[in-house]
Every structure is written in structure tokens, then in C-alpha cells.
């Protein structure tokens with residue numbers, strides 16, 4: 001299936017056009033098309049054979065011809081031409097924070113730089129300094145960006161790791177001899193980035209299972225192969241460990257390999273005090289050495305006399321104390337979510353119409369959905385003018401009249417300007433059902449200034465939610481710093497909720513923010529920021545962050561039914 005290859009080429013074309021300084025609308029069209037292609041489960045060759053390529057959102061005549069060209073010839077001549085004009089290696093440079101398409105082109109044209117290594121060398125020897133617009137400070141920023149990139153490249157985002165792990169476990173499940181199977185490690189604990197994927201299997205045929213594992217099509221290289229443990233690299237270069245144990249050890253092994261190490265140490269200490277010994281092989285009586293349990297993970301917690309501790313809490317951050325007191329949170333679950341409140345439609349940079357989004361939300365089982373497009377000044381992301389916004393309100397009303405079983409809220413993700421004022425006037429905001437305020441530019445401000453900026457936005461009576469609090473993009477860009485406690489205090493005072501943005505690169509606010517929000521009594525909403533329907537599934541990631549942040553159903557506003565939800569936000 002060539003879908004992902006073609007999506008990657010479209011993204012590269014967008015990057016190259018950006019380096020060239022081409023038309024932003026054209027660039028956006030390629031990015032949107034790439035995003036849509038990534039979400040299509042059916043083979044593009046099949047769709048093309050049916051003559052239906054143009055039915056794919058964002059794929060017009062021109063792009064469908066390019067897809068067909070690739071399917072027939074294995075290349076896209078337009079892309080090949082672009083690469084002659086602009087070296088493809090410059091694409092690597094713009095992955096560095098602080099290096100945009102313009103700077104990449106400048107470094108290439110002035111100094112012949114084509115790789116990250118060369119860029120690092122030139123920045124270290126201060127040869128960038130003196131080029132138009134490049135100060136010493138810029139060089140420092142670029143070096144920090146490179147260090148950050150090198151650190152991040154090794155870990156996967158949770159969303160990516162979950163997708164790979166699902167693919168691998170689905171394939172392993174089909175192998176004869178595989179009984180139980182789970183992902184363990186940081187993935188099961190749902191950390192925001194994952195070092196390696198740990199998979200646990202129970203089987204009485206460990207040889208056969210390991211053989212099949214190292215020959216999966218996803219495996220590029222075998223790092224080690226034994227009967228209890230094998231390690232491989234995936235095609236993309238990520239590390240996966242598989243462990244195979246006997247069925248009667250499965251629970252003990254699952255607990256051991258789920259970690260965290262700090263949590264497990266505490267659990268083993270508690271066990272020793274009760275006369276047990278816990279290892280990855282089972283639970284044993286300290287004195288006699290007799291095996292007491294090991295097949296079920298639950299048995300460990302039961303024997304210690306405490307409730308089961310969900311994997312997301314196993315960080316030794318107070319979960320053991322809470323379990324001893326019987327105070328563990330009743331964590332929010334995916335099924336508790338009744339709405340997704342941050343969706344982009346075709347009105348800005350999303351792929352679908354209001355009606356398509358509403359129908360997609362119904363399929364997710366939601367009772368309501370908010371469509372929150374970008375505001376007028378955000379040109380590159382298709383910001384909505386005031387006139388168009390009025391038309392969008394009317395279209396939303398029409399969809400609400402036509403569709404039963406879902407309520408569509410008309411909203412905006414309004415841009416917060418550097419001074420904290422908003423990108424629509426108050427009388428426009430007052431016409432909308434829901435307003436998310438987010439920062440999309442001018443990230444380089446001090447902690448105090450950014451905090452002030454956000455607080456200013458929260459004090460606006462029309463703002464219901466602050467979107468993606470710190471602006472971070474995992475593996476790409478560090479967030480700006482904010483004074484979390486100050487923001488949470490004003491959030492409580494003004495009744496402004498904070499978003500957990502579930503977009504895989506964001507997960508912002510994070511687990512720590514959630515936990516603190518709960519402690520201070522601030523309300524949270526969990527949204528996907530979906531631009532295409534399949535991204536509705538990111539909700540799982542947002543719920544994972546909330547669970548790691550100890551949140552319960554009552555802490556999260558989009559667990560309410562629509563009437564109660566509107567009542568809460570309208571109190572403001």
C-alpha cells in the first residue's frame with residue numbers, strides 16, 4: 001500500500017514550496033492532502049481503480065493526477081523537479097527548532113549547508129553570525145534546537161508508539177502458541193514519550209513465538225534473540241523488546257515489566273514486610289519459598305491488602321500512600337467523554353464540512369461537538385473572517401435542524417495576541433456557543449509575560465477554555481514557560497477551563513498540569529484538535545494524560561451532558 005509514501009511526498013512538497021517561499025494556500029493544500037491520505041485505510045490503488053480519488057477530501061484534479069502518476073510510475077515528476085531546484089536535504093534542517101524554511105534557504109545559499117551536522121559545525125564556529133538577521137543569540141538558539149532534536153529523535157511520541165504496538169500485537173496474536181499478550185513498560189503507563197516498546201506474551205511455545213516475532217514485516221534488524229527475550233528495530237528504527245513467559249508467571253511479569261522501577265521497588269518493600277517475596281516470576285512465601293500466586297497481576301495488590309493501582313499511576317508519586325488509605329482516584333475513562341470540543345472544519349484548515357464532522361462525532365458516540373476554527377488573523381491556518389464566521393453560525397444552525405441525536409456548537413479557537421487581547425471583537429465572540437483562546441505565535445516571551453498574556457485572555461468574559469497551554473510540540477519545540485499555579489488560580493476564579501489537547505505532538509497541558517489543576521480545583525476539558533475525522537481517535541491519548549494526572553470524571557467538563565455543560569460555561 002502506497003498511501004503513507006504518497007502522504008510523505010506531499011508533505012515534502014509542502015516543505016520545499018515553503019523553502020521556496022511559494023503561495024501559502026498551495027502549501028496548505030499539500031499539507032491537508034497529506035493529512036487526509038494518512039487517515040485512509042483503503043489502498044489508494046483500489047480507490048484509483050474505481051476512479052474515486054477525487055472523492056477524497058482535499059484531493060482535486062491536480063493532486064489526483066499526481067497520485068495516479070506515482071501509482072503508475074513510482075515517482076511524481078513535479079516533486080523530482082522541485083528537488084532539482086532545492087536540495088532535499090534542506091528538509092532535514094527545518095526539523096530543527098529555530099530554523100524555518102527561510103533560514104534553511106539562507107544557510108544553504110550563503111554557506112552551502114545541507115545537513116544538521118554542517119549546521120551545528122557552522123553555528124559552533126560562529127560562521128552563521130553576520131548573515132542577514134542572524135545574531136549570536138540566534139546561533140545559540142539553533143544549537144539548543146539541535147540538541148533538543150537529537151534528544152527527542154530517540155523517543156517516540158505516545159501516539160506513535162501506541163499505533164506501532166497495536167500493529168505488532170495484532171500480528172503476534174495470530175501466531176500459534178501466543179496466549180495472553182499486553183504491552184508493558186512506559187507504554188502501558190501511558191507516558192507522553194516512549195523509549196522502547198515492551199511487549200509481554202505468555203506461551204508454552206517460546207521458540208516458535210520468538211521465531212515468528214523476528215520475522216514480522218515490521219522488523220528491520222534483530223538486535224538479540226533468545227527464548228525469553230528478543231529485541232528488534234522496526235523499519236522506522238525504533239526499539240521493541242518482546243518477552244515470553246509461562247502462563248502462571250504472566251501477572252508477576254506484567255507487573256514487573258510495566259514498572260515504573262520506583263513503583264516496583266516500593267511494592268517489593270511492602271511485600272517483604274508482609275512476609276512475601278515478589279519477583280518477575282511470581283509471589284512467594286519468604287520463609288518456605290512456596291509459590292503463592294503469579295498468574296494474575298491483581299493478586300499482587302490483593303495480597304498486599306490494597307486496591308489495584310492502574311498502570312498510569314505507577315510512578316511512585318503518592319499512589320501507594322493513596323492505595324493504603326483507600327483514597328485512589330476513580331480515574332476518568334474513555335467512555336465518560338460525551339463530546340469533543342476542539343475540531344477544525346473546512347472553514348479554517350480542517351478537511352471536512354460541519355455536517356461531516358457532526359456525523360463523525362455521532363459515530364464516536366458523542367452527544368455534542370464543538371467546531372472551533374482559527375480566527376481572522378491566522379492566515380496560514382485559514383483564519384475565518386467575521387463575515388464568514390456569521391455564515392458558519394448559520395450553517396451550524398442548519399445542520400442542527402437537520403441532524404437528530406447530536407448538538408453542534410459553533411465556536412472558535414481565537415488567537416491570543418501578544419498583549420493578551422483576542423483576535424475577534426467582543427460582539428463577535430458573544431455570538432458563539434464556545435470560545436477557546438490559544439497562543440499560536442510570539443512564543444519567545446518571558447515566563448511572566450506569557451503568564452500575564454494568558455491571564456488577560458482568561459479574564460475576557462467570552463473565553464471558556466484556554467487551548468494547548470504551553471504551545472509545546474513533542475520532539476520538535478519546547479513549550480514556553482508559564483506560571484502554572486497563577487494560571488490555575490485565575491482559572492478557578494474566572495471559571496475558565498484548561499484544555500488537555502490530545503493531538504499526539506501536543507499532549508498539552510500535561511499530566512503534571514492536570515494533577516495540579518485538580519488540587520487547586522480548576523476544571524479541565526479533553527479535546528483532540530482534530531483536522532480530519534480519523535483524528536477523533538486521539539481522544540484516547542488525551543484521556544491517558546488525564547488519567548496520569550489523577551483526574552476523575554467530575555474534574556472534566558466534557559463528561560457532562562450538553563445542557564449541564566452549557567450551563568457551566570455560561571456561568572462565566
Ligand code: DGT
Nearest residue numbers: 185186193194195196198256257258259260261264
Ligand atoms: P522507556 O522505555 O524509557 O520509555 O521506559 P520503561 O519504563 O518502559 O523502561 P524499560 O523499557 O527500560 O523497562 C521496562 C520496565 O521493566 C520498567 O518500567 C521496569 C522494569 N525494569 C527494567 N529494568 C529494571 C530493573 O533494573 N529493576 C526493576 N525493578 N525493574 C526494571
Ligand code: CA
Nearest residue numbers: 185186196197
Ligand atoms: Ca520501554
Ligand code: CA
Nearest residue numbers: 196197198241
Ligand atoms: Ca525495554
Ligand code: ZN
Nearest residue numbers: 413438467468
Ligand atoms: Zn491551536
